[in-house]
Amino acid sequence: MSCVPELGTGYVDGALDEASRAAVEAHLAGCAACRDQVAYERALRQRLRALAPVEPRPALAAEVRKGLRPRTPLAVRVLLPIAAGLAVLFLWGRGAAPFVAWELARDHDHCFAKPVLPAQVWSDDPAHVTAWFARQGTQLPAVPAAAGGLELVGARYCPLIDRKVGHLYYAGRGRHLSVYAVPGSVRFPREFLDRPRARVVRLLRVEGRTVGLVGERPEDVAAFERALTATYARLTLEAAGAEH
Amino acid sequence: MDRDERFEAEALPHLRSLYGTAYRMTRNAHDAEDLVQETFLRAYRAFDRYAAGTNIRAWLYTILQRVRTDAFRRAARSPSTVELSGEGPAVPAPQEALARGGEDIERALLALPEAFRTAVVLRDVEDFSYEEIARILSVPIGTVMSRIHRGRALLRQALAGSRP
Numbered sequence: 001m002s003c004v005p006e007l008g009t010g011y012v013d014g015a016l017d018e019a020s021r022a023a024v025e026a027h028l029a030g031c032a033a034c035r036d037q038v039a040y041e042r043a044l045r046q047r048l049r050a051l052a053p054v055e056p057r058p059a060l061a062a063e064v065r066k067g068l069r070p071r072t073p074l075a076v077r078v079l080l081p082i083a084a085g086l087a088v089l090f091l092w093g094r095g096a097a098p099f100v101a102w103e104l105a106r107d108h109d110h111c112f113a114k115p116v117l118p119a120q121v122w123s124d125d126p127a128h129v130t131a132w133f134a135r136q137g138t139q140l141p142a143v144p145a146a147a148g149g150l151e152l153v154g155a156r157y158c159p160l161i162d163r164k165v166g167h168l169y170y171a172g173r174g175r176h177l178s179v180y181a182v183p184g185s186v187r188f189p190r191e192f193l194d195r196p197r198a199r200v201v202r203l204l205r206v207e208g209r210t211v212g213l214v215g216e217r218p219e220d221v222a223a224f225e226r227a228l229t230a231t232y233a234r235l236t237l238e239a240a241g242a243e244h
Numbered sequence: 245m246d247r248d249e250r251f252e253a254e255a256l257p258h259l260r261s262l263y264g265t266a267y268r269m270t271r272n273a274h275d276a277e278d279l280v281q282e283t284f285l286r287a288y289r290a291f292d293r294y295a296a297g298t299n300i301r302a303w304l305y306t307i308l309q310r311v312r313t314d315a316f317r318r319a320a321r322s323p324s325t326v327e328l329s330g331e332g333p334a335v336p337a338p339q340e341a342l343a344r345g346g347e348d349i350e351r352a353l354l355a356l357p358e359a360f361r362t363a364v365v366l367r368d369v370e371d372f373s374y375e376e377i378a379r380i381l382s383v384p385i386g387t388v389m390s391r392i393h394r395g396r397a398l399l400r401q402a403l404a405g406s407r408p
Contacts, residue, residue, distance in 0.1 A: 009393035013367065015374040015385070041396050047349050048368035056263040060277060064259060067281050068251075068288045 001027045008034050012041045094162045097188035097203055098196070100212070103160045105199040107167065108178045108214040111158065117169055119154030129155045129168060133181070138166045140181050141206040142231040146170070148223030150177045165212070170224075177220050179228075180212035204228075251291050254300050255284065261301075261370060262308055268365045269312055271354050279315070283308045302372065305380045309362070352402035360395030367392050 001023050010016045011024045028035050093099045111118060121132045129152065130140045136157075145152050150170040158167040166181035182203075192203040200221045202213040206228050213228075215221040245253070262283060266276040287294075287307050294303055353361060366372045366380060367388075378385045 005397075006389055006393045009396065010374075010389045013374065013389075013392070015389060040400055044396055044399060045368050048353070048364065049371070051350060051353075051369060053260065054264040054267040054276075056260060056277070056280070057273075060263065060280065061256065061259055063277075064256070064281055064284045065252075067285055 003027070003031060003034055005034070005037060008037045009041060012038055012045065095185050095187050097186055097192040098194055100160075100182065100186050101192065101194040101201040101203060102196040104165070104178070104180055104182075104212045104214050105197040105201050107158050107160065107165070107180075108176070108199060109197065111156075111167065111169070111178070112176045117154060117171075118156060119169060120156035122154040124152045126152060133166050138181055138183070139209070140166060140168075141209050141211060141228065143168060143179055144224070144227035144231050146172070147227035148177075148220045149173050150175060150220060150224075175216055175220060177213065177215040177224060179224065180214070182210040182212050186210050247291060250296070251288055254296075255287055255291070255304060258301055258304050259284070262304060265305070265362075265365055265370060266308060266312075268354065268369070269308075269358065269362055275315075279308065279311055282311045286311065299376070302376045302380060305366070305370070305372070305376075309380050309382075348403060349399070352399050355402060356395055356398055360391050360398060363388060363391035364395035364399070368396075 004024075004027075007016065007020060007024050008028075011021060011028075016024065024034075028038065121129060123129050123132075124145060126143045126145050130143065132155065133140050138157075143152070147170075150172040153169040153171050155166065155168045157164050163182070163184050165183070168179040168181075170177040170179065186203060188203050190205070192201075194201045200213075200215050200218050202221050202225055204211055204213075204225065211228065213221045213224050215224070259280065263276055263280050266279040266283075267273065270276045270279060283304065287304055290307075294300065353364065356364065362381070363377065366377045367374075372380065374385050374388045377388045381388065383391075
């Protein structure tokens with residue numbers, strides 16, 4: 001057999017079958033070069049086996065273990081806290097005056113933007129409208145027939161995100177104004193003025209009820225605020241006079 | 245013993261030797277850690293398919309090699325990635341090797357082309373048989389013998405002048 005260096009390697013590693021091993025041994029007896037190769041590979045192997053182990057960072061084992069744990073799905077890890085946060089924000093925010101004011105301004109624009117007002121009751125008589133609401137369980141405070149040149153046109157119930165409000169339409173001289181009967185709790189000290197969506201929104205309490213005024217000009221809103229208070233005072237006086 | 249406990253008891257004790265091989269494959273600690281992390285993650289997912297009582301060490305090394313091959317494929321697709329194979333200049337030897345005077349042979353080993361380096365490491369450092377190496381690398385036994393032979397011959401050249 002002539003030199004087959006690869007078989008020398010297999011011989012060193014004890015990886016040859018019986019016949020090949022015998023053939024290599026016979027060859028080695030007469031071949032100094034192959035004997036040298038075998039001796040060198042044996043020595044090299046000893047040195048490689050004696051190489052110091054490469055040590056990992058001590059923390060690697062813990063990191064590997066951590067990486068094995070089933071990961072919490074994205075939905076639970078990220079979306080759930082966000083949803084919970086939004087829910088808390090919504091629950092807290094829905095009674096907040098700026099939130100209610102913004103909703104009323106949005107509803108005002110929504111109704112008055114329609115080609116025909118979506119009124120459920122058409123009337124310029126406050127008594128008629130008040131009676132209509134009373135039949136459906138909503139007690140209105142005393143509302144004026146007109147103020148600042150704007151007159152009562154009609155009314156309806158409008159849905160906000162979290163509640164249903166009584167919506168009275170006033171119009172005149174190309175301007176619009178909404179008087180809202182707002183049920184449920186709204187947090188504001190005594191009265192509240194805001195300008196969401198380029199509208200003037202006033203929240204006030206009349207006869208213990210929350211009333212929202214939404215208009216396009218501050219003067220109109222101020223006129224209605226005076227009218228509501230005055231109407232209330234006049235009615236109170238009349239009621240007192242009637243008793244006597 | 246549940247699955248996690250079995251994995252902990254049977255697979256994780258091989259972390260140290262897997263890391264050593266991963267380091268000698270990748271020649272840097274960062275890639276070696278990534279390789280080991282990914283290897284254990286895949287092993288953990290496939291642990292149900294591993295037949296208990298068989299050669300878990302060879303099984304883990306097979307996964308290690310597969311992860312390494314996949315990393316190469318990704319690197320080949322991504323032009324911004326530095327080529328990981330071939331001759332590497334000035335590879336820092338592990339501190340332990342320096343301390344024990346094994347610097348020259350460790351350096352020479354790390355300078356081998358990866359195919360030969362891995363074959364020599366699996367045979368001479370990790371002491372796997374040719375059959376096991378053939379399975380780990382998915383190559384015929386003849387190829388294992390040829391790679392080990394070539395690797396040792398290159399090491400001899402590199403170490404010429406120093407003691408064998």
